[in-house]
Structure formats: structure tokens, C-alpha cells
Amino acid sequence: MTLDPNDPPDQELLRAARGGDRDALEKLVAHHQGQVFRFGMKMCRDPEDAKDVLQETMLAMARHVGDFRGDSSLSTWLYTIARSFCLKKQRKQAPDAPRRLDDADVRDDESLVDRAKRPDEALAAREIEHALEHAISELEPMYREVLVLRDVEGLRAAEVAKVLGVSEQAVKSRLHRARLSVRARIAPLLGTSEPPPAPDAASCPDVLTLLSQHLEGEISSDKCAELERHIEACGRCRSACDSLKRTLALCKRSQAEIPEDVQESIRHAVRGWLSSPTA
């Protein structure tokens, strides 16, 4: 089962799957496995764990699709399930267990290569993507999950709040911290030079937090205009804001493809479950 743009939308597939249509269920798996796998990769930082999380999540969907009432989107529901499996894995892991981060990076790395034109550009792009993955993986889980769901997977803050079971305000404040932390780590590679602070640097507002708040619709238009005026006049803040924007653009496109062998093993697991007497 591969992704087919002509497949019916989720709502239709869900209706059919609830009615016992196995083909519809397999299509739902094909549509959503990528997002669940990426989330698992970023949260567990280990391809094997991410694969387990994906498999458990898809089997849970198969088992409980009849109970899904549709008061959130299917994606939101799946992230909620995947997150609970990730948390279970984290609890099992010793706090300082070695992470197989490099394995994960190798797979995640390939997506930027063909976008760059020259070998040196490809190398630089790969280095930046590597650094981004690393910066995200170094965030504490409560910050990482917010950034991954909002800035990599593109959920709205309200949806992220639903997945995590926290307030939208809590999502946004964690998000601002996470974004600034990731930006700080990759800014040196982005080539946006930040001149040293001007003598009157004390008068600079916290432009990065303000920009992040602006992106979440949290600041008034007056405050926004004030921010724009400052950025116009202050080279340092301008380049800091540019690097945050570039960081977020990189997050958005760091959507690695799900490896074929993982897809195959998920298909196998779901089909196995479907043909078992309990299905």
C-alpha cells in the first residue's frame, strides 16, 4: 500500500475503517505513518525505538479506530498515542543511556543533499541539517515535543496543547524557549553574522522572543510595529531575527522520509493483526 493522492480523505477512510474495511485501514496507516515515525525519531532519538513507537501506534489505531469519536483530527489523536509510547520508552531507559544519535542523523541527512546545487553547498547544507537535528535532540523532552509538533510537523498551537494535555499558553511559552535555544546553537553555521552589541545595546528589546510571540499571534500590532522599527534600525537585532526565521524554515523542511524497510515491517504488522482472530 503506497500513498496515493487520489485516495479518499481521512474522514471517509475512517468511516469505512470503522465499518471493518481493511483496505481503508491500511490506507490510513499509509497516510499517517510518516508523521508518526518522524515524531518518534525526534522524541526517542533512536531508529529502532521510533519503529517500535510507529508499530505500536498503528496497531493501537487499528484496534481502537471504532472508538475514535473524531472530536480532534486523526493526526492529533495519533500523536497523542505515539507520545504515550515514547514516554513509556523514556521511562524504561536509564537517564544516561547512550544515544544512537548518529544512526538517526545518517538517515535524516539525505533530504537536503539533492536540493543543494554544488558539492560544497551540499556539504554545508548537510552540516547545517546535522546541527539542527543535534540541537533539537539536545532539548529537554518537554521543549522538544513542542518544537517538533509545532515547527517540524506544523500543528497549530491549540492542537499541540491537545496532544500534550496542557494549556495553549504553556505550549507557547515552551515553544519560545525551544526556538531560541535551537537558533542559538545553529546560528553560527547560518552565516548570518551578528555584529557585536552597540554601545547602547542595553536598549535592545528581546527581539527573538518578540518575533516568536508575533508568529504565535501573541503581540499587539502596536508592539509589532515597534519591533519592526527597531529591527530596521539595528543591524544586530535584524540579523538575529533573520537567523531565527531561517531556523524555523529549516525545521519545517526537516521532514525525513520513512525508510522502506520500516514501511514494510509496519504493513506486515498491521496485516498480521488484521488477519488474527481478535481483529
Ligand SMILES: [Zn+2]
Ligand atoms: Zn537591537
